[in-house]
Amino acid sequence: MFCGKKNCDYSDLGTGAVRRRSFFGLFFGLAGGAMAFAIPIYAAIKSVIDPLKNKGLGGKFYLLTSLDSLDEIPQKFPIADDIKDAWITIPRQTIGNVYVRKIQEGNETKVLAWQSLCPHAGCTIGLKTQENPETQNVELLFSCPCHTAHFDLNGKLLDKKPDAPRNMDLLETKIENGQIYVKFEVFAFGTPEKKSS
Template sequence: MVAALAGLPAVGTGVTTLLDPLRRRRRDTGMVLVTRLALLPEGGSPRKFTVRAERVDGWTTYDDAAIGAVYLRRTGSGVQALNVACPHAGCFVNLAPDGSRFACPCHKSSFDLDGRINDPASPAPRDMDALDVQVRNGDEVWVGFRNFRPGQKEKTPVA
């Protein structure tokens, strides 16, 4: 009996270690190098970029996986980054053919180029999700990529 009880901490540690990757499925990716400033159009037109980074999924680590996408746009004060996922239900938002706004193909939400809802009939509960962006070393565009819960007014990061 005493011997069996003595082994319990070791079993608990083993189970915790075994299940640890399941708790690490998603995590904050921190700042990710997305592109160079020279690849962003002058004049404020947005351009879509895939965001690639290390991704841990259970017991598997992917070194250079697509983890999402962003629209980047030069502004007067720097660079704006918007997550392409629609805050209504997560569909990827498109740039309208005339380049004047973003349009979601799923339920017709419409956003200005700065990500603000521009049609009161849009079902999106909030503006497009702005992300932290930094220009480093003169021309490297780094983005703090995050996903946020769709379908709610508050901008809540997905853990």
């Protein structure tokens, strides 16, 4: 090593002091190398495990809108939450959609909310108008595009088909200070009973 002075002592070259510095250099080099391998391996394992943990994403109440802004026509709302993926958190990603409508029963105002995924195989249910052959009135219905299951505006399955096993999945709601909250959940597809996925 060059000391930059007139009389320099290079006597410790090749001695214990230099060997100690070499040892520490080697030690920290190996530790750094091990960390460089360990971090991506940990991230890979975590990225495999996390989706399993995230399977139950939702299962809590989400704020939707104000009670005043709802009416009898169902409205579709996206549900957004933070998605954790290995080392990063992606904020406010859409994790699903719900339909919500408000109905009046006597003096009581009720809010009904449904999961937008079809209970048969998980396609996204839409809304469509259709003429009622008995009354000739044009009616609004929930309709699944995949295997043409239809549901009335209370989520009741209209055309019983072997492949459309149950009514639309009703979700829990609550009203606080005039705001609507819905408990977002995804249920198992293809089963006659509504059960957690």
